[in-house]
Amino acid sequence: MEALWFGIVAGMLAVYVVLDGFDFGAGVLHLLVARTDAERRTVLAAIGPLWDGNEVWLIAGGGALFMAFPVAYAAGFSGFYMPLMMLLWVLILRGLSIELRSHVQDPLWAGFWDATFALGSTLIAIVLGAALGNVLRGVPLDRTGNFHIPLWDSFWPGRDAGVLDAYTVLVGVFTLLALAGHGGLYLAVKTEGAVHARSLRAARLSWIGAAALFPLVTWATVQVAPELPAAAAHRPLVWLVTLLLVAAAAALVVGLLRGRPGLGFVGSAGTLFTLLGAGAAARWPVLLRSTVDPTLSLDAFRAATADHGLRVALAWTAIGLPLACGYFVFIARMFRGKVRVEGTPRA
């Protein structure tokens, strides 16, 4: 039961990264691929009906973590107090930028929110990556079951590392590039003309950058969490997910090279999902790795609520998750096709 919930929570958070990832990516590229007001409205229109639903995956995934593993939720959220509060502020500003920009037709107003949208999306993409880096590297969880971590300390990974160190920043930059590539492909699917061409180009460059960093990220991950490769080697699931990762990456490469953004987007969604999936499968059963002493790490068994609660929640999740997926398919189909706003020439 704990394993199942570990999978559900990890899966929901991975879906969050894939879905909100494309609108973060669109935000990262916003100022670069869209130059005129009409083009920028096109970018916002492409994510407008979807971004809020995407963000719900964070709320729902966080809720599932809270319910299934309250001990890990309590330790993790209070330990990351400062960075989470700052993340909240940026999330608020970014959400406002999407919703409020269109309310006043004025170049200063629009320009301010465009910049907020781009900057906020970029920061969040890096923070998401750094958060993943922290989970992989571990935190100074002590005997009380809590931890306190500075924003940064010695910038080198180790027992005294802060939220930001060389490793987590590296993962942050990798995530920024990958999500920019992901969002670029999404925009290429949804737009036409100049925005389409620029988005495809930006997606290519971003994914080339991410691919170039990937060996370094992998090497660094093994350095900070040496137990991961051994665990991975013994788990058939990790191998299966890695195979899927290879397939998804192949689709991504073909899509990028042949200029087929639809295929590329599916490939990049698959790549992100399987990367996270492989990481989670290798990491099981640890939720919060202790850098103080491995025996103090918080695993799923110690962190979980009692079996009855998990079973009941499984029953309603079996109804709720398919519904959530259904809504997404429904809304994506309702708004399928290229977006076009007044003021852009028809291609």
Added chain:
Amino acid sequence: MIDALFWHRLHFGFTVTYHYLFPQLTMGLALLIVILKWRAFRTGSAIHDEAARFWARIFGINFALGVVTGIPMEFQFGTNWSRFSHVAGGVIGQTLAMEGMFAFFLESTFLGLFLYGEKRFGPRLHLASAVALWAGSWLSGWFIIATNAFMQNPVGYAVADDGRLHLAGFWAFVFNPWGIWQYLHNMTASVVTASFVMAGVGAFWALSGRHREHAALALRTGVIAGLVASCLMIFPTGDRHGKLLAEKQPVTLAAMEGLFESKPGAELAILGQPDVERRRLENPLVVPGMLSFLVYGSFGSTVVGLDAFPRDRWPDNIELLYYAYHVMAGLGTLFIALLALSAIQLRRGRLAETRPLLWALMLAIPFPYIATTAGWMTAELGRQPWLIYGLMRTSEGTSPQVSAGNTLFTLLGFAGLYLVMGVLFLYLVGREIAQGPGGAHGAAPSRHSAIAGEAA
């Protein structure tokens, strides 16, 4: 330095109070929009359709602020109240996770359709998305109230050896009797807020001689819906909620009413200030026997006072609790009076010319917000000193490693950000109200189609 507990409480109290300014309007407004759209759909009335479109714009702004200010709440359980989450997450996490899965996905999906899809998908689907939005927002309210009800009146749980709470009875937990009355009371309040906003905006248009037809429609809809909802606030929802309070939290009731001594034929205080040190009510204005009657249905029944409980079980801020409760109840009564007068004039077809009433309705807009906030302060201050009633004290729930200074710093950060957002909100909503329905951007091309674009 004041200890961290105080700042943690203020931190949550401030962010949740500010957040709730927005959902209380959207939940009630969703219902009123469904009514307007339904009328438009059935009768083909253009004015109803135009009104629905105007209120959808107000709804959209409020919803956006509700979403962005709501996200911190779920984080704060973990960031500021980690010992509480550690102990109770297995139970209250159920409703919070269900809220995401069953309410938020529904709402966010149909919000997209509702705000961006009218031109594209036609009136039938647009009405359906309004209904879905209303259902989603009211469902979300249910999950939150069920969570709060567990903290007020814990049911359906088991205590493990290590002190953690686990779910034992799902249905008992989800259909907590406390939650049912609190929910009805709360949702009716959100209809009151939306009605007052609608009627108040209508009164503004009527007073300034603009949009006459729309002013009349907004006044009519707001006054009628508001009067029905205001009456439901007191009976049965408020009445039943009070009786539950007498049964489950008698010390809270005593503190709310400023009743320091147990007595038969207890009086209901209309005015007065509690002097907790000397255990008496200053300059009281009371109705003899009324409290006994309201709680037990007979004027002679004994109501227990604060003296029946040890001091460490008293709510820790009796004065504020007393004032909050009296502000809520007093405003609730005034609402009925104002709306009943307005309804009489409406029936005589004279409301749009009765300028004093229009002034009162226009200036009344902030008051349902104050009443709702005071109501929630009554519930939350009344629960003190408990975080989970009878099980966990508030002082035992905070995050041990988050200091007072860090909490104050982030509280100030939220305060600054929310101040800016409040200014933006008033600017945007004020602009919409000044432009009114139809107006500059009500006609095609509408702003929403501008952002959503058209299919190629």
